[in-house]
Amino acid sequence: MISVLADSQIFHNLDRGSLQVLLHHAHRRSVPEQQVIVRQGDPALAFYIVAQGHAKIAQVTPDGHPVLIRYIGPSQEFGLVAVLSGFTYPASVQAVDACEMLVWEGELLAQLIERDSRIAFNAMRILSWQHQEQQLRYQALLTERVEQRLARSLIKLAKLVGRDSDDGTLIDLRLSREDLADLIGTTLFTVSRILSRWDLEGVVRAGRESVTILDMQSLVRVASST
Amino acid sequence: MISVLADSQIFHNLDRGSLQVLLHHAHRRSVPEQQVIVRQGDPALAFYIVAQGHAKIAQVTPDGHPVLIRYIGPSQEFGLVAVLSGFTYPASVQAVDACEMLVWEGELLAQLIERDSRIAFNAMRILSWQHQEQQLRYQALLTERVEQRLARSLIKLAKLVGRDSDDGTLIDLRLSREDLADLIGTTLFTVSRILSRWDLEGVVRAGRESVTILDMQSLVRVASST
DNA sequence: CGATGAATTGACCGATGTCAAGTGGCGTGG
DNA sequence: CCACGCCACTTGACATCGGTCAATTCATCG
Numbered sequence: 001m002i003s004v005l006a007d008s009q010i011f012h013n014l015d016r017g018s019l020q021v022l023l024h025h026a027h028r029r030s031v032p033e034q035q036v037i038v039r040q041g042d043p044a045l046a047f048y049i050v051a052q053g054h055a056k057i058a059q060v061t062p063d064g065h066p067v068l069i070r071y072i073g074p075s076q077e078f079g080l081v082a083v084l085s086g087f088t089y090p091a092s093v094q095a096v097d098a099c100e101m102l103v104w105e106g107e108l109l110a111q112l113i114e115r116d117s118r119i120a121f122n123a124m125r126i127l128s129w130q131h132q133e134q135q136l137r138y139q140a141l142l143t144e145r146v147e148q149r150l151a152r153s154l155i156k157l158a159k160l161v162g163r164d165s166d167d168g169t170l171i172d173l174r175l176s177r178e179d180l181a182d183l184i185g186t187t188l189f190t191v192s193r194i195l196s197r198w199d200l201e202g203v204v205r206a207g208r209e210s211v212t213i214l215d216m217q218s219l220v221r222v223a224s225s226t
Numbered sequence: 227m228i229s230v231l232a233d234s235q236i237f238h239n240l241d242r243g244s245l246q247v248l249l250h251h252a253h254r255r256s257v258p259e260q261q262v263i264v265r266q267g268d269p270a271l272a273f274y275i276v277a278q279g280h281a282k283i284a285q286v287t288p289d290g291h292p293v294l295i296r297y298i299g300p301s302q303e304f305g306l307v308a309v310l311s312g313f314t315y316p317a318s319v320q321a322v323d324a325c326e327m328l329v330w331e332g333e334l335l336a337q338l339i340e341r342d343s344r345i346a347f348n349a350m351r352i353l354s355w356q357h358q359e360q361q362l363r364y365q366a367l368l369t370e371r372v373e374q375r376l377a378r379s380l381i382k383l384a385k386l387v388g389r390d391s392d393d394g395t396l397i398d399l400r401l402s403r404e405d406l407a408d409l410i411g412t413t414l415f416t417v418s419r420i421l422s423r424w425d426l427e428g429v430v431r432a433g434r435e436s437v438t439i440l441d442m443q444s445l446v447r448v449a450s451s452t
Numbered sequence: 453c454g455a456t457g458a459a460t461t462g463a464c465c466g467a468t469g470t471c472a473a474g475t476g477g478c479g480t481g482g
Numbered sequence: 483c484c485a486c487g488c489c490a491c492t493t494g495a496c497a498t499c500g501g502t503c504a505a506t507t508c509a510t511c512g
Contacts, residue, residue, distance in 0.1 A: 061365045069361075081354055084347065090358055113346065117339065120346040121310065127353035128307055132316055134360040135295075139287045141367055142411050146468070177491065185368050190468060192492060208477065208490060372500070403459065416500060418460060434458060434509060453512100460507070469499095475492070482485090 004051045004102065007075035009126050013118060022112065027103040031095045040092040044082040046103050050074050053099030054161060054173060058182070059091045068182040070133075071096070071173060073160055080123060082106030083113060096173050141185050149184040150194055151223035154204070158213055168205065168214040176209045230277045230328065233301035235352050239344060248338065253329040257321045266318040270308040272329050276300050279325030280387060280399060284408065285317045294408040296359075297322070297399060299386055306352060308332030309339060322399050367411050375410040376420055377449035380430070384439055394431065394440040402435045 005011045005019045014022070029048075031037055037048065040059055050072055057069040057078060069091055072078065081087040083106050104112075113120045140149050154171065162169040177188040177195070184191075195206040203219060205212040213219060231237045231245045240248070255274075257263055263274065266285055276298055283295040283304060295317055298304065307313040309332050330338075339346045366375050380397065388395040399405075403414040403421070410417075421432040429445060431438040439445060 059361065059365070061369055063369055065365070065369045067361075067365060067368065080350075084351055084354060087354070090361065110347070114343040117343070117346065120339065120343065120350075121336070124306075124346075124349055124353060125310055127350060127357060128310060128313070131353060131357045131360060134357060134364065135285065135293075135316065138360065138364045138367065138411075139285070139291070139293060141364065142293065143287055143289055143291045185364075187469060188491080189470080189493090192490095193468095196492070206491090413501060414459080415461090415502080418458095419500095422460070432459090456509105456511090458507100458509080460505100462503105462505085464502085466501085467499100468497105470497080471495090473492100473494085475490105477488105477490085479488090480486090482483100 001051065001102075004049065004075050008049050008077055009129075010047075010049070010077050010080070010119065010122050012122050014116075018116065022104075023102075025104060025108060025112070027105075029101040029103050031099045031101065033095060033098050035095050037093045037095060037099070037101065038079060038089050040090065041088050044079060044084075044087045044089045045106055047077065047079045047082045047106055047109050048093070049077045049102045051100040051102050054096040055093050055099055056096055056173075056179070057091050057093050066182045067185070068179060070183075071157065071160055077126070079106075080126060083110040083123070085110075137185075146184065146186045146190050147194055147222055148225065149186075150180065150191060151219045153180065153184050154211060154213060155216070155219055155223060158216075162213070165212070168212045169216065170212045171210065174209050175211060180211075227277065227328075230275065230301050234275050234303055235355075236273075236275070236303050236306070236345065236348050238348050240342075244342065248330075249328075251330060251334060251338070255327040255329050257325045257327065259321060259324050261321050263319045263321060263325070263327065264305060264315050266316065267314050270305060270310075270313045270315045271332055273303065273305045273308045273332055273335050274319070275303045275328045277326040277328050280322040281319050281325060282322055282399075282405070283317050283319050292408045293411070294405060296409075297383065297386060303352070305332075306349060309336040309349070311336075363411075372410065372412045372416050373420055373448055374451065375412075376406065376417060377445045379406065379410050380437060380439060381442070381445055381449060384442075388439070391438070394438045395442070396438045397436065400435050401437060406437075 002016070002019050002023060005023060011019060011022060037055060052074060054071055054073045056071050059067045059069060061067060078093055079089065081090065113123065140152070157171045157173070158169050161172045163172045177191045181188045181191045195204060195211065198204045199206040203215045205214055228242070228245050228249060231249060237245060237248060263281060278300060280297055280299045282297050285293045285295060287293060304319055305315065307316065339349065366378070383397045383399070384395045387398045389398045403417045407414045407417045421430060421437065424430045425432040429441045431440060
């Protein structure tokens with residue numbers, strides 16, 4: 001359990017003693033598959049680190065359009081805004097499979113940050129990194145075609161949750177065409193078409209709520225083609 | 227000069243004494259119109275607050291496509307990443323008109339943050355806010371049409387630098403069609419077409435590197451129409 | 453007054469969204 | 483255990499926003 005903390009961004013570079021203290025302050029929370037962990041718009045009261053399982057972070061735009069921000073796994077965190085008083089969660093987080101979470105109350109974490117500035121800088125690094133990621137997403141939407149964005153996304157997901165079998169890499173999430181579409185900013189129809197073609201070409205195997213990457217090379221080529 | 231600090235986000239809620247100290251630590255930097263203040267990709271060594279004038283923050287994507295992030299004015303800051311060692315500026319900043327800047331070395335500001343956690347929380351608030359802004363831009367690109375985004379942008383710019391004359395609100399920046407296009411993620415051609423039409427309809431006056439808003443009501447209507 | 457760069461306008465087209473109809477696989481309840 | 487129904491997915495037809503490119507025109511400054 002300590003190693004989950006040690007691998008996290010927020011508690012990166014802390015000594016074992018500090019980690020022990022932090023772990024001592026944490027609550028645990030188990031959530032079953034598909035359960036919503038925090039809801040967009042709710043007051044941000046707690047900060048979470050995933051100990052086990054995977055979750056997806058998603059928003060809904062004012063006009064009801066869903067936007068999938070990212071998938072996270074063990075040692076990754078969300079809800080950092082909870083340390084700032086008066087904030088609400090900017091997105092909902094939903095368990096993809098059964099999850100174990102470590103949870104700190106925002107106010108408590110704020111106190112810990114006051115005491116140990118290393119955590120403060122880690123927090124800023126996380127926020128900067130997220131901001132940068134978001135800018136890349138914006139740029140991708142602006143300059144890349146759906147094919148390219150899809151290829152990139154699959155590669156990234158494979159890195160996060162890829163499970164190698166004999167013939168390829170299975171992306172081991174309940175990943176529907178619609179999820180993929182919301183992730184890269186397109187429609188499930190376009191995703192379906194592209195995956196069907198890639199399936200024919202032997203690049204991927206397109207299953208029900210699953211994608212297996214058969215030919216990573218081709219995918220990388222598509223992802224990095226101008 | 228103190229009031230510039232007092233109005234800034236990063237030093238918000240600090241007592242006058244602390245502000246004095248902070249001001250004492252600051253360098254000054256004057257930059258002429260059009261000069262580039264910091265360059266995307268350069269090591270982030272300093273943190274800036276605009277004391278006077280306006281600047282534009284812009285990125286270039288890997289494939290050379292320009293993206294204009296935002297315009298800033300007095301008391302607004304940039305280069306917060308400078309407090310994190312090893313980071314580079316994620317964007318370039320260029321003076322639109324002659325600017326006076328207050329500058330702190332990143333390392334110094336990091337020390338100040340260590341000593342006063344209020345600044346740390348302010349920094350996190352800024353980063354969160356920027357992240358949120360960026361997400362809204364993404365959502366806008368995804369769900370809104372160019373017309374809508376343009377209307378929104380003009381309204382926002384009017385709030386930042388609008389100068390009321392007898393017949394309308396002049397946006398007082400050297401604002402070319404291309405700048406507007408890069409700001410909302412489209413081409414100068416599309417912007418030109420829309421502004422021409424709006425000019426005909428009496429909604430705006432479209433000049434060379436300038437836009438005057440004549441009928442704010444119509445603009446608001448376009449901005450908030452589904 | 454000429455040069456330079458901003459802006460306009462037209463013609464064209466293509467990637468991708470929209471909508472409708474249908475297929476197929478999986479789980480559940482009878 | 484089977485059948486039904488749901489839901490993910492597929493595929494086709496079609497529409498359209500807005501991008502691309504080229505040819506001008508216009509304004510400002512030296």
